[in-house]
Amino acid sequence: MPPTIPDIVISRLPVYLRALERLSQEGEEVTSSHELGKRLGISSAQIRKDLSHFGGFGKQGTGYKIAFLKDQLRQVLKVERDWQVALVGAGDLGSAVARYRGFAERGFHIAYVFDSAPEKIGKKIGSFAILPTDDIRKTIHENGIKIAMIAVPAENAQHVADELIEAGVRAILNYAPINLNVPENVRVQYIDPVIHLQRMTYYLI
């Protein structure tokens, strides 16, 4: 039975991973908690402690081999594999999400795109034909999709989420500006750029 890792630790690992990938690209092969911390604005002790939850990845006196640490973090996060993702909503926002190349480049493949507007059904976004939202349950369930992104108006987001969860989705990235109520075995992450801006204005002037 592995000990429970705090959520907040897990939430930092992808940031570490991204920094390590960057270091790789820059040609580095070894790094240290100090170097990483400096890049990320995090204390070196915190990085060491976070990593130590999963075993000793580094070597005293030397630091961390970047390639090895990357691999380990990928496995911890389960992103050493590819994931199929469903996208609901093919409006302005949904279309932009569907076209964003960064997902596939980093292992998240948009496999299905759904929309409720009859005139959009069958049209294509990139290489994907838009499917009717009525197909969500069947498609998601039959294909074992576990991850979905919601890019529909706030009014419809909860209903869409309910359907996705019913069909087996366990992780939702929600672009709609509304909080979702989900069972505790389902994870939700939110992206609302305005909220991010509003978190900063407090500190201005």
Add this chain to the structure above:
Amino acid sequence: MPPTIPDIVISRLPVYLRALERLSQEGEEVTSSHELGKRLGISSAQIRKDLSHFGGFGKQGTGYKIAFLKDQLRQVLKVERDWQVALVGAGDLGSAVARYRGFAERGFHIAYVFDSAPEKIGKKIGSFAILPTDDIRKTIHENGIKIAMIAVPAENAQHVADELIEAGVRAILNYAPINLNVPENVRVQYIDPVIHLQRMTYYLI
């Protein structure tokens, strides 16, 4: 000298505000910490404690008047006013950001769009002519812009950030998948959808 409010409290206020706006739209005029908490998946005690940092907004036995609480939160967050925002990067991502209507609807007006590609200069995105990045300093400084969004490739993000900060920007919403090093009087928020997805895969299966 107002007491220092923890960052984590400030970061939740926009979420409260968004929920209140939703309640308004639904025709509600009064709410309680319990109702809000249930919607947001937060304990009622936490909501009360967060709000209490700024004075007593509610009434015992009754709850909170939504209109009043919204106003108060807007003032605390300094979003009772409109803000002018600069956007750097007019590629796929930057264009999508520029076209997103949610910003202006909620008080953040994209006032300038910059890009470094000579062939894009002068072209328009929506109603904005794309300006050359060489103009960043002058334009930002002369117009007193304090908020910027970065939607350029990771390689250029730090450089762009440095220029923005030099010109007077104090809050940056960074869409580039890289951490920025900034002075401590500058705030940064990050949006990297892949990072959000990677924060959830750990918990799958």
Add this chain to the structure above:
DNA sequence: TATTAGATGTGTCATCTTTCACAAACCACA
């Protein structure tokens, strides 16, 4: 081989954050 200059992993402590629980206030209604 001995020494020095790092760097990790971790027990301990300090701080930050959340929850608890209750007095005080409020409304509605008899």
Add this chain to the structure above:
DNA sequence: TGTGGTTTGTGAAAGATGACACATCTAATA
């Protein structure tokens, strides 16, 4: 006017998180 059912605001307790500091190990070099 008095009573009962709510709800806030808040000290105090509990819990979670982060920083510290050091023993231990490594590599490099003399």
